[in-house]
Amino acid sequence: MDKHTLFEEIEQCRREMLDLYGKYDLTSDTVITTSMKLDQLMNDYEKEL
Numbered sequence: 001m002d003k004h005t006l007f008e009e010i011e012q013c014r015r016e017m018l019d020l021y022g023k024y025d026l027t028s029d030t031v032i033t034t035s036m037k038l039d040q041l042m043n044d045y046e047k048e049l
Helices: 003-023 029-048
Strands: none
């Protein structure tokens, strides 16, 4: 996956996280799962640098 695509996925996941913060408790499975996905995307992006 190229850096541009990864960046777009990171931004989409980040927006999803912001939306989830308003709907769920920060310790909910939904928020934790999405947070872990965002972490992995950011790690993948770092590896591409």
